[in-house]
Amino acid sequence: MVGRAKKRGYHHGNLRQALVDAALALIEEKGPTGFTLSEAAKAAGVTPAAVYRHFAGREDLIAEAARQGFEIFADLMEHAYAKGQPSALASLEATGRAYLAFARRFPGHYVAMFESGVSINRTSDLSRVAGRALGVIEKAAGELMTQLPEDKRPPARMVSAHIWALAHGVVELFGRGAPGTKSPFPPEDLLESGIGVYLRGLGLIHGDG
Template sequence: MSDEGGGERKSYHHGNLRAALVDATLELITEKGPTGFTLAEAARHAGVSAAAPYRHFKGREELIEEVALIGFDMFADLLEHAFTKGPTGSPLEAFYRVGRAYLAFARRYPGHYIAMFESGVSIAGNSELTHVSNRAMAVLTRAAEALMEHIPIAKRPPAIMVSHHIWALSHGIVELFARGTPGGRAPFSPDELLESGTGIYLRGLGILKD
């Protein structure tokens, strides 16, 4: 909490101003959305002066970019762990684990997820964001490649196409069924919707056989 008289949080005096602002922004994004607060409000929420954020960030958008960057790094780590460190099993099971990890991240880290995918942050305009977002996508593409190893190369659909389609399906399920939006009353869980939708899609491509 702030010291009486508008003093800054003790964490700031310990050199944690950047982290305190990120934490405050995560709470505000989750509560109000990425455009529902100002940089001054983030500063108040962090218990620091209105001028303090400018020591690290030019404005709110740059602060949100930092939240997205941290989120993508966590996201890529989680997907990588799901793909390579999960229980032994088939490539299909590894593929499903990556999809479930996607949904789990959105549930557990809504502030990061919103900053990454719903804030309008320019990934292409930030080299660090481009790198970490590509790292996350690469995990899903590798999972798709492993899933299609049994198919002759000439007959395989592009792995990057498969990974982008599954990414889009996962994001749609998060938006409609995982965060209490109007579609959230589906009779199936988000994980069940993703797994069944993925199965239908893969069968349509001939990657899975009945």
């Protein structure tokens, strides 16, 4: 039944998306380098030759999966940012939580985006949407930095990179259920406390606030 559904999608002109969906499932199962284009074609219910009408190789297929992931990711980040307004701190913390939520809900996309080795500059569309997504964290960080005197204000891009690194590290170590990496604390609590320690160091949070 699954095979028939995939072939029906192909006949309606959805082969490109069927291949992306097949690649996402294979990425979740085998990792970004653990499958071939032939396997993706078989999962989509078409011949290997049909793949090359849409993608020059596996990396191009993964890049499209990453692009679609960044589109979803950007929408989630923008929603989280807006939900935290008008507080710059709440917006920054909300984008961090959205990062964790995205990694859980869209593991195939997440791996294609951040762990496949495919550069976000591989295509102009991928670069554009990745910039939109990651720009949300930078925007929130920039707003928060205005609370500091100019001579003590680190660049917003640097701060956003630190927050991104914290979120990514929590996902990699504790947010994906990898054997041997269980934490006694929920990933959200780890990220929130880590951001809190970082912002206290900058002088943006005082006392228990």
